[in-house]
């Protein structure tokens with residue numbers, strides 16, 4: 054309130070207006086300052102003065118008292134303002150040193166450090182990368198020994214007593230791309246029956262991967278059809294029954310081998326399994342694949358793998374096998390493996406196919422034993438089919454066309470030579486020019502001759518095993534697989550939390566950056582001593598007003614939004630941007646995309662909470678704004694929420710390397726559109742307020758402006774300030790809700806981006 058101090062002079066009331074006296078030169082100079090603008094002495098006999106900072110002057114205002122302990126008294130205080138329970142406010146304080154947030158932040162930091170670092174010191178954590186690397190190197194590859202144990206093989210049949218049969222037929226499938234002058238895959242036909250181990254062979258660029266993607270239903274053929282159990286149901290509808298091991302081993306980083314496989318089991322395994330059954334199945338798979346001894350080692354990522362490439366490949370295979378697929382497709386499963394380990398792996402795949410699972414793998418250079426272990430071979434060259442059938446009959450088929458395979462040679466190598474037009478035929482009908490086309494034509498003719506027999510076989514299949522309800526059975530089986538949506542959210546959330554805690558440096562750095570950003574802004578405002586606003590005194594004392602300062606509060610809002618943009622955009626980008634390939638792989642495997650998204654978003658909340666708490670507490674200690682700390686914290690947290698959301702949305706839309714910069718620019722823009730420069734009132738005069746209102750910065754600044762002005766409305770004409778700046782007063786709740794809505798909208802955009810961008814990679 055405007056109060057007359059205890060110095061002599063008649064009382065000045067609203068009914069008896071004060072008299073304005075010209076100030077002395079010294080007083081005039083003080084009044085025209087932006088802060089500390091009260092003269093200690095009234096100017097003239099009838100002029101009241103504002104109650105001095107650090108004192109309060111209760112009504113009628115003719116007495117002045119020292120501000121008591123645990124309270125603070127800014128300029129013109131009528132009754133002291135109570136400080137927060139932990140704030141520093143000795144008697145005579147004119148501002149509050151908010152310590153509540155700081156103390157809570159320090160306690161949380163200590164807890165976090167204990168969680169992250171104490172297990173490391175005790176050597177019981179699985180976060181110790183060096184330890185893992187050492188273990189990994191010292192462990193022997195007990196592949197042969199463990200692969201003999203057929204524990205895995207009981208898994209598919211174990212939990213599904215009426216395990217339905219499955220077969221794939223494909224008729225003249227062709228895949229063309231407009232930019233290529235020849236089809237990538239040209240008129241390929243054949244069938245793969247239940248329990249077959251099938252190898253796709255061919256030189257590089259032959260179309261093997263494309264053929265596999267066509268068979269899996271990941272891409273649609275330009276011509277021809279793929280049937281499952283005789284029905285044209287697309288295989289992609291049976292995602293949960295299909296396992297796909299891509300050639301590049303995409304695995305979640307910072308999980309152990311055991312956790313990685315268990316996660317896949319939880320999400321894709323039979324719904325009714327208990328945790329114990331899942332754990333047993335995980336152990337069995339690891340044992341079968343010879344990776345049990347590294348179960349507690351971290352997998353690492355593609356930049357820093359903590360296990361060997363062969364082990365990584367087997368972990369990748371295990372994550373598919375654990376889902377007990379009925380069709381398993383593997384793109385180059387033996388690449389990166391020594392020939393012994395490759396053989397062991399093929400043996401294992403053979404045993405798996407023996408349980409009724411269709412196993413199709415692309416093989417580059419299979420050794421002879423691997424080749425003969427196959428039940429079915431497809432030989433491709435230049436997108437065309439040169440042969441399909443048993444490996445044993447391949448030699449006689451090609452020898453009938455003049456290709457004699459010597460007894461000592463590896464037939465697989467010789468077939469690849471033929472496909473690459475590097476072998477010579479004794480047949481006068483086959484020249485070295487366009488050999489692949491000639492062989493493809495011959496295979497086509499052969500197919501025509503056998504057409505009747507094939508037709509007969511297909512009829513048999515359609516009438517017996519492939520009854521119409523066979524696909525329905527499969528779909529019913531698929532429906533029983535996989536965790537419920539809520540469970541998937543829970544598992545994805547847990548995984549994301551683990552990943553975060555296992556990158557303690559990134560987590561602590563993110564929190565520290567938040568703290569430093571708040572600290573720097575706070576430092577800049579320290580000299581203001583908590584006085585961030587000055588207005589025109591309420592009537593009838595307006596004549597006593599000093600120079601007004603309406604713009605500092607919007608400027609602070611602007612600084613807060615820009616600082617948060619700098620501090621939080623990079624972590625926001627990494628939330629989804631860093632593991633897009635993993636997301637694609639999991640979405641393609643039938644994981645619920647919304648569950649993954651929700652789990653990840655929930656996992657960012659603790660990080661955001663801590664970063665924003667550090668930001669707000671350092672800012673509040675130094676800037677000493679005269680607002681409630683926890684209200685300030687809510688605003689800062691919500692703004693972090695927006696920046697994380699926008700950065701995530703950017704990260705799903707652009708390439709990883711561009712994500713961080715683009716996100717930062719956009720976050721700076723939504724912060725700069727906060728109503729400070731240009732002032733919101735100017736924007737209103739241009740009829741562009743709607744554009745500013747789309748940015749959370751405007752709402753944050755308005756909320757902050759409102760909170761600050763609420764504390765001084767007893768002293769100043771705050772409505773004049775609101776009119777000058779363009780911000781509205783008394784609608785903090787709306788401002789808060791709008792920031793929340795905008796942050797949530799960014800997340801909705803992120804989710805839409807996840808779903809709609811790179812759709813082909815999620816099939």
Ligand SMILES: Nc1ncnc2c1ncn2[C@@H]1O[C@H](COP(=O)(O)OP(=O)(O)OP(=O)(O)O)[C@@H](O)[C@H]1O
Nearest residue numbers: 230232233237255256257258259260261262263264
């Ligand atoms: N989306 C695409 N855009 C352009 N070209 C493509 C595309 N997909 C496949 N191709 C081309 O089609 C051919 C066959 O590709 P594919 O990946 O199926 O061969 P591959 O036999 O699996 O090769 P590799 O053994 O080297 O992996 C290649 O020449 C490839 O460049």
